[in-house]
Amino acid sequence: MEKKEKKYTQQIIIGSGPAGYTAAIxxxxxxxxxxxxxxxxxGGQLIQTNEIENWPGDYNNLSGIKLMDRMLxxxxxxxIDIRDDIxxxxxxxxxxxxxxxxxNIYFSTSIIIATGSSTKLLNIPSETIYMGKGISTxxxxxxxxxxxxxxxxVGGGNSALEETIYLSNIAQTVHLIHRRNQFRxxxxxxxxxxxxxxxxxxxxxxxxxxxxxxLGDNIVMNKIQVYSEIEKKNxxxxxxxxxxxxxxxxxxxxxxxxxxxxxxxIKIGYNNLMKTQTSIPGIFAAGDVSDHIYKQAITAAASxxxxxxDAEKYLNASKCN
Numbered sequence: 001m002e003k004k005e006k007k008y009t010q011q012i013i014i015g016s017g018p019a020g021y022t023a024a025i026x027x028x029x030x031x032x033x034x035x036x037x038x039x040x041x042x043g044g045q046l047i048q049t050n051e052i053e054n055w056p057g058d059y060n061n062l063s064g065i066k067l068m069d070r071m072l073x074x075x076x077x078x079x080i081d082i083r084d085d086i087x088x089x090x091x092x093x094x095x096x097x098x099x100x101x102x103x104n105i106y107f108s109t110s111i112i113i114a115t116g117s118s119t120k121l122l123n124i125p126s127e128t129i130y131m132g133k134g135i136s137t138x139x140x141x142x143x144x145x146x147x148x149x150x151x152x153x154v155g156g157g158n159s160a161l162e163e164t165i166y167l168s169n170i171a172q173t174v175h176l177i178h179r180r181n182q183f184r185x186x187x188x189x190x191x192x193x194x195x196x197x198x199x200x201x202x203x204x205x206x207x208x209x210x211x212x213x214x215l216g217d218n219i220v221m222n223k224i225q226v227y228s229e230i231e232k233k234n235x236x237x238x239x240x241x242x243x244x245x246x247x248x249x250x251x252x253x254x255x256x257x258x259x260x261x262x263x264x265x266i267k268i269g270y271n272n273l274m275k276t277q278t279s280i281p282g283i284f285a286a287g288d289v290s291d292h293i294y295k296q297a298i299t300a301a302a303s304x305x306x307x308x309x310d311a312e313k314y315l316n317a318s319k320c321n
Contacts, residue, residue: 004100007083008107009035011311012099014087015114015251017044018297019287021071022304023112023311028078030312035081035106037099042084043068044116045248045288046297048138048159050166055298065140067297092258092280110282110315112307113255113266116300117248117288122154126214126221134221135214135242139163146241148172152224154211155245156180161189163245165196168203175237177206177226214242250289259283266290274310276303282318284310 013023016038027034041047049064058067075082085101092098092111099106119137121127127135136142139153143166151171153164156178164176176193183190197203206226212234213225223238250264260267260279268290271277276284286307287300 005104007035007104009033010315011110012037012106012108013112013114015039015116016042017046017114017116017287018071018301019304020114021075022301023114023286023308024075024080026305026308028080032312032315035083037083037085037087037101039115040086048140050140050162089254092283110311112311113285113289114287114304115251115289117250119244120247120249121244122211124214129218130214130216130221133219134216134240135244137244139166139243143167143170146171149240151241152177152237152239153243153245156183157247158185158189160245161185161193163243164203165193168196168200172202174203175206176203177209177211179210181207252289263292265292274313276307276310282314
């Protein structure tokens with residue numbers, strides 16, 4: 001086994017979504033020696049969004065991939081050491097803080113955690129069997145493979161409606177399955193969904209319904225079993241693909257042994273002068289991993305800015321830089 005290289009720096013940013021990239025830009029402009037570790041999904045959840053309509057200044061034809069590419073190019077303008085690595089464990093009891101990646105071991109006097117969140121799954125045993133074999137969590141990534149086929153989307157928030165609308169322009173029929181009797185999405189998206197139904201007539205909504213099983217031949221899925229709360233019975237839908245869009249869970253697990261976490265969100269606000277500080281001085285959190293209220297790209301970017309400014313204050317005060 002190849003010996004891991006040790007990397008020492010003033011600051012490490014874990015994550016490469018809007019929060020991580022913004023923190024990197026502000027850190028570079030403060031002349032802080034910084035390593036940005038991209039993690040398993042460079043660009044974060046935003047790269048799965050087909051169209052962004054609420055990023056100020058960009059009012060036409062902006063995709064998540066395009067926005068994140070622009071942020072990455074902005075980071076590359078500065079002297080940031082970008083590492084395509086995945087942090088698997090940490091030790092925050094030692095100082096400098098220790099982070100263990102798949103490629104290297106890192107040591108830093110300050111940390112900004114911007115690890116974002118991951119897609120929630122249905123927790124159905126057969127889900128793991130058919131993940132990537134008919135089940136997807138990204139319509140933009142995989143929608144092309146279901147051209148003129150019958151598919152389903154599960155969820156009732158913005159992501160689910162966005163994916164349903166997007167997929168309805170590709171697939172023959174889209175079944176939208178939601179466990180409640182009304183959507184939780186923005187009104188503009190709900191109106192757009194019903195307009196799409198009126199025009200295309202290829203979206204079927206299943207309210208008060210939940211998926212209880214995913215069926216197939218162990219090679220590819222071909223149907224789902226759905227329970228209707230209204231009719232109090234199960235029924236099956238023959239489909240070629242299932243897109244899961246039921247929300248996200250913060251990527252905080254590897255830090256839970258050391259810093260305060262509630263409902264998987266990293267708790268911040270432990271210093272009135274450094275609002276993004278966690279329960280350990282020198283460790284800060286930004287974006288979806290610590291935001292249980294707003295969960296927007298722009299608030300993630302803003303908190304990345306705040307974390308970078310807080311980290312600079314910390315480094316100047318601690319005389320560790």
